[in-house]
Amino acid sequence: MATLDYLRQAGLVVELEGRRLRVTPASRITDEHRQYLSDHRADLLAELEVANDPQIASIPQQEQAQYVIRTAATASSEWHQSRNLYIGHLMSCRACHAPTVRYCATGAALRQRYDHTSMESTS
Structure with missing residues (x-):
């Protein structure tokens, strides 16, 4: 509505x-x-x-059913931070290649952090 x-x-x-x-x-x-x-x-x-x-x-x-659509526009600041760190690293690291899931140690850690950070605000 x-x-x-x-x-x-x-x-x-x-x-x-x-x-x-x-x-x-x-x-x-x-x-x-x-x-x-x-x-x-x-x-x-x-x-x-x-x-x-x-x-x-x-x-x-x-x-009545409640539908919540989660997008970057509604995501938590923690999610934005982890996404930005991950993508920033990918753009500058010659050893990381996301399409083939090949990461250096730092890239793998940032990817895991990004994957496990909730889009919902915890507060």
């Missing part, structure tokens, strides 16, 4: 009418909102269809 939440926080109401989006009040829609609606139309349609599905809507929020 993150896509809908952005528009709701802006004071807009988004409704599904067939396969069309109805956004009100029209007086609050800015050019930025129009661009957001255009860029995220498929996500908005999917979220509204789920929200309007009586079978899904009757399931308590806690029981």
Whole structure:
């Protein structure tokens, strides 16, 4: 529901009418909102269809599946540090060759650290 939440926080109401989006009040829609609606139309349609599905809507929020996508943008600072050390070493070490899994002792240690560092923040 993150896509809908952005528009709701802006004071807009988004409704599904067939396969069309109805956004009100029209007086609050800015050019930025129009661009957001255009860029995220498929996500908005999917979220509204789920929200309007009586079978899904009757399931308590806690029981609905939670999906967390982990990317470098959401990773912990520890993960970023271990990744940067590993990649920095690979770029400068003539003995290391990642595609063939060939590392010097330092490269092997940095690779192991990188592999075992969680992307989730521990704090």
